[in-house]
Amino acid sequence: MYTHRQLARRIDHTLLKPEAGEAQIRSLVAEALAYQFACVCINPRWVKLAAGLLFAAGSTREAADETTRIAVCACVGFPFGAISGAGKAFETRECIADGAEEIDMVIFLPAVVAGDLAIARADVQAVVEAARATRESIVVKVILETALLTPEQIALGCQAAFEGGADFVKTSTGFHPSGGATVEAVRLLKAHARQMRVKAAGGIRDAATAHAMLEAGADRLGCSASVAIVKSWGGA
Numbered sequence: 642m643y644t645h646r647q648l649a650r651r652i653d654h655t656l657l658k659p660e661a662g663e664a665q666i667r668s669l670v671a672e673a674l675a676y677q678f679a680c681v682c683i684n685p686r687w688v689k690l691a692a693g694l695l696f697a698a699g700s701t702r703e704a705a706d707e708t709t710r711i712a713v714c715a716c717v718g719f720p721f722g723a724i725s726g727a728g729k730a731f732e733t734r735e736c737i738a739d740g741a742e743e744i745d746m747v748i749f750l751p752a753v754v755a756g757d758l759a760i761a762r763a764d765v766q767a768v769v770e771a772a773r774a775t776r777e778s779i780v781v782k783v784i785l786e787t788a789l790l791t792p793e794q795i796a797l798g799c800q801a802a803f804e805g806g807a808d809f810v811k812t813s814t815g816f817h818p819s820g821g822a823t824v825e826a827v828r829l830l831k832a833h834a835r836q837m838r839v840k841a842a843g844g845i846r847d848a849a850t851a852h853a854m855l856e857a858g859a860d861r862l863g864c865s866a867s868v869a870i871v872k873s874w875g876g877a
Contacts, residue, residue, distance in 0.1 A: 643855070645874050646677065651860065653714055653743075653840070654678040654867045657815070663690065670694045672868055673711050680712035680743055682863055685736050688715050692740025712780075714743035717768065720816040722747030722784070726767030733771040743780040744772055745840075745863075747814060750786055753798045761798065765805025773806070782809035782840055782861075785830075788820035792829055799833035809861065810834055813843030820844065824857045831858030848873045 643651070654676075656669045666687045673681045674695075681691050692713045700711045715736035718729040726749070733744050746768045752760035765783055772779040783802035787795055802810045810830050812822040821843020830839045841854040842863025851862055851870050864870055 642875060645871055648851070648874050649676045649678050649867075649871055651855070651862055652678045652867045652870070653680050653682040653842070653861055653863045655682040655815075655842070655863050655865045657682070657684055657716060657719070657865075659684075661687075663687075666690055667694065670698075674698055674700060676868060676871055677709065678711060678867055679861065680714045682714040682716065682743075682745060684719065685715050685717065685732060685739075685741075688713055688736050688741050689739040696740075712742040713740050714745055714780075714782075715739075715741040716745045716747075716814075718747045719745070720747060720814040722749050722764075722786075726764045729764070730767045730771035733768050734775055737772060737775045737779060742776075742778070743782065744768060745782045745784055745811060747784045747786070748798060748801065750789065753785065753790060753794050753801070756794070756797055758797055758801055758804075761801035762805045765802050765807055769806035780809070781807045782811045783807045784811045784814055784842075786814060786817050786819070787812045787826035787830065788823065788843075789817060795826070795829045796833045799830060799835070799837070803835050803837055807837060809838045809840050811840035811842055811863070815843035815863070815865075817843075822854060822859075824853050827854055827857035827859050845870070848875065 822841040838860035841859040
């Protein structure tokens with residue numbers, strides 16, 4: 642069983658509601674600092690604010706060691722993945738310039754559904770190349786929307802992410818009507834991830850679900866209910 646601290650370091654503390662404003666972002670960062678979550682996961686508009694708050698608190702890459710650093714994760718091409726690879730690359734560069742250290746991109750889903758590996762891979766590669774050209778250490782996660790996909794499509798999405806140079810595959814945006822993360826989807830991602838890590842996100846609202854996702858092989862959890870999950874966790 643993970644301790645509270647170990648669990649927190651596996652959570653991307655998330656606020657992606659389109660109506661979220663400055664006060665809510667400030668609150669999100671304050672919670673991340675209090676509980677030492679791995680990162681705050683937000684829309685691009687708020688990256689500069691969040692990065693500035695973390696810098697002032699001494700928790701950025703430049704000011705803190707790996708065990709206490711809190712990253713800013715920006716979601717690009719969110720939530721549909723329907724803009725061009727060049728558009729996602731532009732968004733990626735802007736987010737990194739504003740202080741993002743992790744990028745969660747939504748893959749071009751029609752390519753995955755159609756089984757077009759080349760187009761899906763190129764979509765990922767555009768973001769990865771833009772990120773690494775700016776800073777080599779940027780972490781890129783690829784959102785596949787697994788509840789929409791067949792096992793074969795999930796395998797192809799993982800292949801596209803791996804060949805495109807990504808660091809993680811991620812289950813869901815949390816916004817698609819087909820649903821969010823499931824234990825079965827996490828296991829499928831883990832089976833096809835090769836050297837990539839797995840992020841489970843979408844519908845993880847309690848400690849029992851968080852535990853199930855970690856047991857299934859998730860390396861990170863994307864949660865908006867992070868504080869409640871950590872508070873109710875059974876670890877020491």
